[in-house]
Amino acid sequence: MDHSELMVKIALAGWNTQISRAAQTFDTFSDADFQQQVSRGKNRIIYLYGHLASYHDALKETLGIGKRHRPELHAPFLQNPDDLQAVMPSVAELREFWNSIHLELEQLFASLSTEDWFKRHNAMSDVDFEKDPSRNRLSVLLNRTNHVAYHLGQVKLVKPEVLS
Amino acid sequence: MDHSELMVKIALAGWNTQISRAAQTFDTFSDADFQQQVSRGKNRIIYLYGHLASYHDALKETLGIGKRHRPELHAPFLQNPDDLQAVMPSVAELREFWNSIHLELEQLFASLSTEDWFKRHNAMSDVDFEKDPSRNRLSVLLNRTNHVAYHLGQVKLVKPEVLS
Numbered sequence: 001m002d003h004s005e006l007m008v009k010i011a012l013a014g015w016n017t018q019i020s021r022a023a024q025t026f027d028t029f030s031d032a033d034f035q036q037q038v039s040r041g042k043n044r045i046i047y048l049y050g051h052l053a054s055y056h057d058a059l060k061e062t063l064g065i066g067k068r069h070r071p072e073l074h075a076p077f078l079q080n081p082d083d084l085q086a087v088m089p090s091v092a093e094l095r096e097f098w099n100s101i102h103l104e105l106e107q108l109f110a111s112l113s114t115e116d117w118f119k120r121h122n123a124m125s126d127v128d129f130e131k132d133p134s135r136n137r138l139s140v141l142l143n144r145t146n147h148v149a150y151h152l153g154q155v156k157l158v159k160p161e162v163l164s
Numbered sequence: 165m166d167h168s169e170l171m172v173k174i175a176l177a178g179w180n181t182q183i184s185r186a187a188q189t190f191d192t193f194s195d196a197d198f199q200q201q202v203s204r205g206k207n208r209i210i211y212l213y214g215h216l217a218s219y220h221d222a223l224k225e226t227l228g229i230g231k232r233h234r235p236e237l238h239a240p241f242l243q244n245p246d247d248l249q250a251v252m253p254s255v256a257e258l259r260e261f262w263n264s265i266h267l268e269l270e271q272l273f274a275s276l277s278t279e280d281w282f283k284r285h286n287a288m289s290d291v292d293f294e295k296d297p298s299r300n301r302l303s304v305l306l307n308r309t310n311h312v313a314y315h316l317g318q319v320k321l322v323k324p325e326v327l328s
């Protein structure tokens with residue numbers, strides 16, 4: 001295995017670790033728990049869940065490997081801060097969305113060659129890429145992995161309610 | 165620039181981004197603010213600050229590129245959870261420690277060649293590394309970068325006290 005293949009493997013392993021930790025953590029919460037804030041006056045769990053799922057739905061377009069399925073979720077989960085008045089899907093629906101998006105990404109990622117990962121992402125022009133080839137798909141993936149860790153640290157502050 | 169060099173550049177850029185965001189965030193807090201918890205009943209800011217600095221002090225040994233300066237800080241910041249009774253350095257002393265550790269790492273990282281980054285880290289044997297060469301220094305760096313993001317997300321929940 002050469003260095004490029006190794007790096008892709010390492011980057012994907014990092015992504016998978018964060019996503020599966022996040023999924024496991026969110027799964028410890030009941031639908032009712034999703035209304036809890038991660039800290040007083042801060043985002044609710046439902047917001048961060050929809051935020052990550054929507055951002056990863058858009059990630060396909062950023063990487064140029066697919067289309068967003070739920071662009072209408074960008075308003076409540078990406079363009080705006082958490083808002084009790086916002087129209088959001090049910091937690092059950094969001095759980096399905098989360099699972100389908102991450103399954104789809106897993107399959108899309110598996111279909112990319114090592115070379116593909118070193119190509120530019122869609123959010124930049126060819127000219128800019130020539131100037132700075134480090135702005136490739138792998139760097140986007142690493143960036144999104146840090147973003148998952150960032151919010152996971154917040155969600156981890158909340159204890160699921162123990163229902164007796 | 166070949167793919168290996170690119171990857172090292174990307175991984176270092178990710179590390180630098182998280183470290184400078186974290187440093188900037190911690191710097192918004194007064195020494196008194198450092199006693200605040202990131203959420204009710206959770207770690208204080210001083211703990212997370214010392215936790216990251218101590219972990220990065222140890223990172224030199226994990227990567228096999230240097231020695232820990234303050235092994236005695238492992239007890240209060242790594243081996244044990246936050247504890248009001250723990251003996252901790254002053255915030256001023258911790259700020260110096262944070263700065264010196266990250267400056268030292270910056271210099272050590274700059275001295276490593278691309279090839280060095282693909283070598284095994286110290287926490288594993290040669291035999292294991294032969295089985296899984298993805299457990300190299302770069303993967304440790306990416307892992308620690310996620311760890312910074314994880315705790316940064318928590319610290320970001322706290323607003324510095326505005327002193328009038």
